[in-house]
Amino acid sequence: MNDMDAWTQSRYGGVAEVARTRTEIPAPARGEVLLRVRATGLNAADRHIMTGEPLLLRSAFGWSRPKQPVRGIDVAGTVVSVGPDVTGVAEGDEMVGEIPAGGGLAEYAIAPAARLVPRPAPVDPVTAAALPIAGGTAWQALDRAAASAGDRVLVLGASGGVGTFAVQLAVLRGAEVHASCSERNRPLVASLGASVTYDRRAVSLADLPEGGFDVVVDIAGDSPLRAVRRLVRDGGSAILIAGEGGRVLGPIPRVARAAALSLFSRRPLRPLAATAKPEALRELLALAADGRIAPVIERTWPLAEAGAALAHLAAGRTVGKVVVTVG
Numbered sequence: 001m002n003d004m005d006a007w008t009q010s011r012y013g014g015v016a017e018v019a020r021t022r023t024e025i026p027a028p029a030r031g032e033v034l035l036r037v038r039a040t041g042l043n044a045a046d047r048h049i050m051t052g053e054p055l056l057l058r059s060a061f062g063w064s065r066p067k068q069p070v071r072g073i074d075v076a077g078t079v080v081s082v083g084p085d086v087t088g089v090a091e092g093d094e095m096v097g098e099i100p101a102g103g104g105l106a107e108y109a110i111a112p113a114a115r116l117v118p119r120p121a122p123v124d125p126v127t128a129a130a131l132p133i134a135g136g137t138a139w140q141a142l143d144r145a146a147a148s149a150g151d152r153v154l155v156l157g158a159s160g161g162v163g164t165f166a167v168q169l170a171v172l173r174g175a176e177v178h179a180s181c182s183e184r185n186r187p188l189v190a191s192l193g194a195s196v197t198y199d200r201r202a203v204s205l206a207d208l209p210e211g212g213f214d215v216v217v218d219i220a221g222d223s224p225l226r227a228v229r230r231l232v233r234d235g236g237s238a239i240l241i242a243g244e245g246g247r248v249l250g251p252i253p254r255v256a257r258a259a260a261l262s263l264f265s266r267r268p269l270r271p272l273a274a275t276a277k278p279e280a281l282r283e284l285l286a287l288a289a290d291g292r293i294a295p296v297i298e299r300t301w302p303l304a305e306a307g308a309a310l311a312h313l314a315a316g317r318t319v320g321k322v323v324v325t326v327g
């Protein structure tokens with residue numbers, strides 16, 4: 001048997017463009033491994049690549065259709081073969097990491113060995129697959145802000161994948177966390193350790209104290225930049241994670257405005273473009289193994305129903321993470 005079950009798309013578009021198919025099992029090239037996928041976590045990035053929007057991303061992922069037809073960037077799996085020049089990874093190893101353009105919504109996936117780290121035995125594949133992008137982004141945001149014990153950290157948009165990690169990781173750093181989300185998600189966000197939660201529709205940023213926070217992590221990206229900056233104390237910082245932006249350039253105009261507003265400012269707005277950082281993933285896995293963080297997993301779907309998982313993601317109401325289990 002040289003073929004496998006996979007969800008593929010031959011053009012950009014909505015979930016209807018993604019279909020369950022049989023396709024050839026790929027072979028690892030130099031520096032790559034072939035994984036038997038065990039679980040794949042879904043992220044906003046998968047939604048962007050699926051739809052091909054913002055259009056700017058097509059310069060990297062394919063002009064007329066995604067060069068990699070299979071979505072799923074965050075993958076946990078078992079190494080079944082290794083390509084040339086792969087060191088430190090062997091057949092049978094349980095690994096986790098990010099596959100740059102995706103490939104995880106399939107029984108097998110090719111991954112660059114350098115992007116993978118070992119999955120500790122206490123961390124199950126579903127938990128591991130929930131960590132890389134969302135956990136890594138939250139990790140990098142708090143690092144960038146140098147959030148530390150005693151800081152008051154405000155997380156705007158705390159209930160999604162990145163937000164639920166940002167709250168937990170800020171609490172672990174000893175920060176006092178305030179967080180916004182929908183009313184329905186406030187109990188969940190409070191259970192992650194946020195001291196203060198509020199309904200993002202009922203409370204305006206103008207109602208919050210000027211300069212009241214050492215760090216603001218803006219994940220929601222739907223507030224005016226000046227309103228976000230107003231909340232940060234002098235010498236503190238606001239990390240801008242999102243900003244879905246327009247169809248063509250996505251968050252780029254907001255990032256440019258943030259840069260302009262931050263020139264000579266004592267309250268800089270710092271856009272974050274998170275990258276795959278295996279060393280941070282290692283730390284996140286260690287925290288998960290010790291039970292010091294616990295990814296919020298809203299729901300899992302089996303590979304046979306991955307289309308439903310993508311539809312849920314596309315609806316934009318994900319609470320924590322959604323993960324597809326494979327095999």
Ligand SMILES: NC(=O)c1ccc[n+]([C@@H]2O[C@H](COP(=O)([O-])OP(=O)(O)OC[C@H]3O[C@@H](n4cnc5c(N)ncnc54)[C@H](OP(=O)(O)O)[C@@H]3O)[C@@H](O)[C@H]2O)c1
Nearest residue numbers: 044159160161162181182185220241242272273274317318
């Ligand atoms: N800069 C980077 O490197 C980077 C990395 C990763 C992700 N991101 C971006 O960060 C954002 C969050 O990613 P994620 O994976 O955490 O997303 P997610 O899991 O899909 O977040 C879903 C949650 O966001 C909230 N939400 C939905 N629409 C909203 C709106 N218009 N305003 C405010 N909140 C809204 C909802 O929670 P409530 O109903 O509770 O409000 C929803 O449950 C995305 O825009 C993504 O593209 C950026």
